[in-house]
Amino acid sequence: MLTTSLTRRSLTRHALGWLVPPRCALCDRRGQDSPLSGWGLDLCADCEAACPPAPDSLAPPPGCDAVWAAHIYASPVDTLVRELKFDGVLAPARVLGMLMAAHRAPAGELPDCIVPVPLGRQRFAERGFNQAQEIARHAARHLRLPVQARLLHRTRDTEAQSGLGAAERQGNLAGAFAIGRGRPPPRVALVDDVLTTGSTVAAAARVLKEAGAQWVEAWVAARTLPRTNLDDGEPQ
Numbered sequence: 001m002l003t004t005s006l007t008r009r010s011l012t013r014h015a016l017g018w019l020v021p022p023r024c025a026l027c028d029r030r031g032q033d034s035p036l037s038g039w040g041l042d043l044c045a046d047c048e049a050a051c052p053p054a055p056d057s058l059a060p061p062p063g064c065d066a067v068w069a070a071h072i073y074a075s076p077v078d079t080l081v082r083e084l085k086f087d088g089v090l091a092p093a094r095v096l097g098m099l100m101a102a103h104r105a106p107a108g109e110l111p112d113c114i115v116p117v118p119l120g121r122q123r124f125a126e127r128g129f130n131q132a133q134e135i136a137r138h139a140a141r142h143l144r145l146p147v148q149a150r151l152l153h154r155t156r157d158t159e160a161q162s163g164l165g166a167a168e169r170q171g172n173l174a175g176a177f178a179i180g181r182g183r184p185p186p187r188v189a190l191v192d193d194v195l196t197t198g199s200t201v202a203a204a205a206r207v208l209k210e211a212g213a214q215w216v217e218a219w220v221a222a223r224t225l226p227r228t229n230l231d232d233g234e235p236q
């Protein structure tokens with residue numbers, strides 16, 4: 001039955017792909033077939049090739065057991081993130097989520113669930129959505145993993161991280177996260193849009209570990225290179 005249902009779903013995706021072909025979120029040319037499933041990738045081959053890959057040898061943020069960053073936060077990836085985050089265009093979340101899933105999938109055993117880094121109440125109300133959750137939703141769909149969006153809760157809105165030093169960032173995030181509904185499974189993927197110093201995911205990972213998670217890996221759409229003055233996945 002499961003096979004039949006998956007086949008039906010896959011056929012539906014191909015049919016949708018034929019009716020609504022994928023369109024590049026950056027240049028509006030025809031997109032590509034997805035490397036993972038029947039869903040199309042809303043990014044053309046040229047624009048995908050222009051997205052700079054992140055180096056493999058990234059040290060995990062404190063409290064995290066591994067980190068996966070598909071790309072460096074530079075052109076044209078920064079355009080996708082900024083459109084999502086500041087212009088309220090949701091299409092880039094689908095691209096970023098799919099690229100995130102394609103980057104993580106070949107590395108083997110997946111975690112039990114995906115937890116997006118939550119936004120504070122005020123920022124969520126201003127933006128109308130959580131960009132990390134939107135990216136997580138698409139990555140989860142491709143990897144067939146559950147998203148536990150209410151597991152982690154932001155207790156307060158924090159000051160924007162950009163412009164703060166490392167110590168100030170940690171202080172800014174002290175007590176900013178708490179467990180909301182449910183308990184974390186043993187292995188969790190914590191999803192955020194951009195990673196700079198890692199202080200945001202470190203603070204969230206610490207709370208998940210205290211609540212019983214044994215393994216927390218950070219998945220980010222992009223990470224900044226050292227000494228760039230960019231934001232930290234910290235909603236602004």
Ligand SMILES: [Zn+2]
Pocket residue numbers: 024025026027028029043044045046047048
């Ligand atoms: Zn393109």
